[in-house]
Amino acid sequence: MSLSSTDTIDIDPAVGAPIPRPEYPRPDRDRSARWVSLNGRWDFSADGIVAPITVPFAWETEASGIHRTWLESGTYRRVIQAPSEWAGSRIVLSFGAVHHRAVVLIDGAIVGEHVGGYESFEIDLTDHLSVGADAELTVEVEAPADKRAIPHGKQRSIPRDDYDGVAFTPTSGIWQSVWLEARGATYAETVEVRGDSLTGIGIAVTLRGQQDAAVRARLVGADAGIELETDGSGRLRGRIEIDEPQLWSPESPHLYRVEVTVDDGSGFPDSVIVTTGLRRIEVRGECLYLNDTRFSMRGVLDQGYWPDTGLTAPTNEALQRDIHLARELGYNLVRKHLKFEEPLWLHEADVTGTLVWAEPACPSRFSAEAAEAFDAQLPAMVERDGNHPSIVIWGLYNEEWGLDWDIPGSTARAEAAVRAYDRLRTLDDTRPIIENSGWSHVKSDIVDWHYYEPDLATWKHAMAEIAEGTRETFPVRLAPDFIVDKSLYGTSEFPRHGVPIVNGEYGEGFTSLERAWHLRWETQEMRRHDRFAGYIYTEFADVEHEGAGLLTEDRRRKDWGGCVPAAVNAETVLVLDMLPLRAGADIEPPAEKFTLDVHVSHHGASTVSGCLHAAWLSAGARIAEVPYRHETSSSTVHVVPFELSDAVTMTVPARHEPGRLLIWLADGSGTVLARSFLDAAEVEPPNRRGAREGEFVEAPVPGEG
Known part of the structure; x- marks a missing residue:
């Protein structure tokens, strides 16, 4: 099989059509030399339905061919065959994910089962298949409508x-x-590689088969290799030193491929190639450091849904394109929300140098059973994804979902968050962990908050107070009729200083124009305060009824009213000392010249210098096109990384008609380092005619009035 779906077209013999999602699913743990895709047409039965289904699309989706919601069980069947040339090898059946409980049978006999709707899992079928012979594979799935006690993230539940x-x-x-894939007679069941030393790659392998098999690791493309040695606990460990290490970073995402071979002397050795990078992510006081260099995360929340295919990307190209679209929007990090x-x-993300905040799905109501089910995901999460250098933050709970929004009022709920943190820390001590994104932190390496505020003056004031440490609470609308004050901290013992503070979700506005306007002004207020270590905008793309995305559900750009997200989220941005009036009219056209104070925020590795310029353009002019002329300029501004510059006062000429004031920072060679703008337009008072004080007027029913 081909690694890329663009190289060959693989045909499903059952229907004579291309296999959906035909690419090898694990390029990070490559065994693609001997594998067979089982995607495509399966037989399906459920609740009176007997029909074909297209795997790997959930039965609720149009792409599956079933398109039914609230089926609580379903049975999949198809004939499989292990190729004759796999004789002597171990034959492993792999599932990317099945929601929620799967019982797997070969020719009617149970060979394995798995519980957990987001985790990958595999079953060794060697003792149940005869190579070259057909066998019937059956997968019986239970997917309860009542999901309150199971991790389900953003999936709807009944109740x-x-x-x-x-x-x-x-x-x-x-x-x-x-x-299906073929492996050696004894094979590497798990392979952990870590490059956080920045000088070499630590390797840990667990074996399936003979525990005294010889295990060797080498860098692909290099001659040097090492023999791994047992650590006495059933794992083999070793370390490959690299003489001239090349670090992985967003600017230079260098990856190393490590081939691990296992030979038990049977004549059927095993080989797998894993990918990783040399990079270290650290918390130092209130700052985040990547490879010993301070950085700020400029992130976007991505829920990973697609029209017609739900949580499953329709194609590998669509899946990969989302990474590139996020980067085009100026983001250096993606928070993949409540989903492996x-x-x-x-x-x-590894290949492109895109940072990732990864997190599991949450249950929705608290119980010992729900907390246990949540924790049970964590080993699978770290085992499958821990090798990726792009993942720099592990998240856990989100907004106390599964903790009944009540960490401060419940010792048991607070302890559940702490237990999840402690368990994840024992699994991986190389990344910061956020135990409950949003508020009410009890044990976390980063303090984050989710705050949605429609009034910019209130937002501006709140950002200043949170940065100063004089404000710990903020209002959160948990339901249309339920607003509560949430605190950054779930306990008085949590330190108020010395831990990085970041925004975990923000964004506001009804229309796409308003949302882009809030993006501009809310983001600049966070960049005003150097104490903040980053932010996460909500969100990347629309999902069903939720229209908060910068992009539509099918990844088309919206009307951003002239805003360029890449300029808003750039390494260097301008911070304007003013409070805008409203979307599309930051100011009224000025009858007289006026002064504007401008700061520069720079989150790069070295000092930058340049002059500020401003010029009036026609209304709606593109800010990406800097004019050759300018109407006002500043002297040279020197900007130190992570220190907001002093204000530069610019005198702006009058404008008697609607227009767009472009403001930009350019270095000595004319290269534009940052840009912003103000829209000047008349602000019309809102129309409130027709209101009836104290009187409710029922709207007519269509067709009846």
Whole structure:
């Protein structure tokens, strides 16, 4: 099989049509020399339905061919065959993900089962298959409508979750790729590689088969290799030193490929190639450091939904394209929200140098059972995804979902968050962990907050107070009729200083124009305060009824009213000392010249210098096109990384008609380092005619009035 779906067209013999999602699913853990995709047409039965289904699309989706919601069980069947040339090898059946409980049978006999709707899992079928012979593979799936006690993230539940207003069509059944692959008689069941030393790669392997097999690791493309030695606990460990290490970073995402071979003397050795990078992510006081260099995360929240295919990307190209679209919007980090995204997506993040905040799905109501189910995901998350250098933050709970919005009022709920943190820390001590994104932190390496505020004056004031440490609470609308004050901290013991503070979600506005306007002004207020270590805008793309995306559900650009997200999220930005009036009219056309104070925020590695310029353009002119002329300029401004510059006062000439004031920073060679703008237009008072004080007027029913 081909690694890329663009190289060959693989045909599903059952229907004579191309196999959906035909690419090898694990480029980060490559065994593509001997594998068979099981995507395509399967037989399906459920609740009176007997029909073909297209794997790997959930049965709720149009792409599956079933397109039914609230089926609580379904049975998949198809004939499989291991190629004759696999004789002597171990044959492994792999599932990307099945929601929620899967029982797997070969020719009617149970060979394995798995619980957990987002985790990858595999079953060794060697003792149940005869190579070259047909066998019937059956997968019986249970997907409860009542999901409150199981991790389900943004999937809708019956009874409805407290957060049903931000939940979407469920994803049930097989929803990621299924495949067979051949491995050695003794094989590497897990391979952990870490490059956080920045000078070499640590390797840990667990074996399936003979524990005394010889295990060797080498860098692909290099002659040097090492023998791994047992550590006495059933794992073998070693370390490859690199003489001239090349670090992985967003600017230079260098990747190393490590081939691990296992030979037990049977004549059927095993080989797998894993990918990683040399990079270190650290918390130092209130700052984040990547490879010993301070950085700020400029992130966007991505829920990973697509029209017609739900949580499953329709194609690998669509999956990879999302990474590139996020980068085009100026973001250096993607928060993949409440979902283990496919390894293909994470691999593309590795290749492109895109940082990732990864997190599991949450349950919705608290119980010992729900907390245990949440924690049970964590080993699988780290085992599958921990090798990716792009992942720089592990998230856990989100907004106390599964903790009943009540960490401060419940010792048991607070302890559940702490237990999840402690368990994840034992699994991976190389990344910062956020135990409960949003508020009420009890044990976390980063303090983050989710705050949605429609009034810019209030937002500006709140950002200043949070940065100063004089404000810990903010209002959160948990339901249309339920607003509470949430605190950054869930306990008085949590330190108020010495921990990085970041925004985990923000964004406001009804129309796309308003949302882009809020993006501009809210982001600049966070960049005003150097204490903040980053932000996450909500969100990347629309999902079903949720229209908060910078892009539509099918990834088309919206009307941003002249805003260029890449300029808003740039390494260097301008911060204007003013409070705008409203979207499309930051100021009224000025009858007289006026002064404007401008600061520069720079989050690069070295000092930058340049002059500020401003010029009036026609209304709606593109800010990407800097004019040759300017109407006012400053003297040279020197900007130190992570220190907001002093204000530069610019005198702006009058404008008697609508227009756009472009403001930009250019270095000595004329290269534009940052840009912003003000729209000047008349502000019309809102129309409130027709209001009847104290009187309710029922709207007529269509067709009756």
